[in-house]
Amino acid sequence: MLVILMLICFFSNAQETEFTFTSDKGMTDFIVTPVEGKTAPEIYKKIMEWIKITYKNPNEVILSTIENEYVRFEGASDDLICANGMGKMCYTAKYQIEISIKDGRYKFDLIGIKQLGQGNWYDVEIVDLKKYYKKNGELYSVYKYYPNIAVYFNNLNKSIMENIVSSVKKTDGW
Numbered sequence: 799m800l801v802i803l804m805l806i807c808f809f810s811n812a813q814e815t816e817f818t819f820t821s822d823k824g825m826t827d828f829i830v831t832p833v834e835g836k837t838a839p840e841i842y843k844k845i846m847e848w849i850k851i852t853y854k855n856p857n858e859v860i861l862s863t864i865e866n867e868y869v870r871f872e873g874a875s876d877d878l879i880c881a882n883g884m885g886k887m888c889y890t891a892k893y894q895i896e897i898s899i900k901d902g903r904y905k906f907d908l909i910g911i912k913q914l915g916q917g918n919w920y921d922v923e924i925v926d927l928k929k930y931y932k933k934n935g936e937l938y939s940v941y942k943y944y945p946n947i948a949v950y951f952n953n954l955n956k957s958i959m960e961n962i963v964s965s966v967k968k969t970d971g972w
Contacts, residue, residue, distance in 0.1 A: 814826045814828070814829045814830070815829055815830060815831060815832075816829060816948075816952055817829055817908075817947075817948040817949075817951045817952050817955075818948055819944065819945040819947060819948040821931035821935045821936075821937075822935075825908075825947065825948055826948065827907070827908070828905055828906060828907035828908065829905070829906050829955065830903055830904070830905050830906075831903060831904055831905075831906060831955060831958075831959055832902060832903045833902055833903055833904065833959070833962055833963065834902060835902070836901075836902060836962060836963075837901050837902075838866045838867065838899045838900055838901050839866045840962075841899045841904055841962055842865065842866045842867070842869070842899050844961050844962040844964075845869055845897055845899070845904070845958060845961075845962070846863075846869065847961065848957070848958050848961040848962075849869070849871055851961070852957070853871075853873065859871045859872050859873060861894070866899065867898065867899055868896070868897065868898050868899065869896070869897045869899075870894065870895070870896045870897075870909070871894070871895055872892055872893065872894050872895075873892065873893055873895070873954075874890065874891065874892040874893075875890075875891055875892075875893070875950065876888060876889075876890050876891075878891040878893065878911070878946075878947060878950050879891045879911070879913045879922060879944075879947070880943035880944075880946065881940050881941065881943065882939050882940050882941070882942045882943060883940065886943065889913045889914060889915060890913070890914040891911055891912065891913045891914065891922070892911070892912050892914075892919070893908065893909075893910065893911045893912075894908075894909040894910050895907065895908060895909065895954075896909050897958075906951075906955050906958070908951060910922075911947075930944055
């Protein structure tokens with residue numbers, strides 16, 4: 799009985815480490831990335847450094863911070879949201895990400911995505927994406943590019959992680 803209880807606790811606390819997009823679960827809400835041997839202040843500093851390097855106007859994209867604990871920022875992309883109509887059509891989108899930091903890990907939480915259409919911003923449903931699938935589990939053809947949303951955020955997280963573990967210093971050898 800104790801073993802069963804321990805297994806239930808283990809699996810209920812299992813955390814996703816990569817965004818997925820499936821017909822049964824929709825898109826992963828957040829992921830947790832382990833960073834072995836790094837303290838919360840080290841992770842925070844590297845995330846802030848990544849934002850400053852990655853975004854053209856970092857002070858405008860950073861929405862909120864609590865030093866060594868939390869960062870919320872906004873980004874934009876012209877190829878995040880694409881639909882299949884008369885060929886591939888992509889829309890300007892912006893997204894908010896919240897990163898919560900602890901020693902040895904961080905939580906990458908996709909707060910929301912908005913798509914620009916006819917001069918207005920519209921919320922894009924990101925968690926319950928089941929409505930984009932037919933009953934047989936196939937995507938409706940208009941949404942065939944939507945699984946790339948998960949790929950986009952996995953690549954963004956990979957870029958953050960690479961910056962955190964990187965010990966390369968910029969040199970004046972230019």
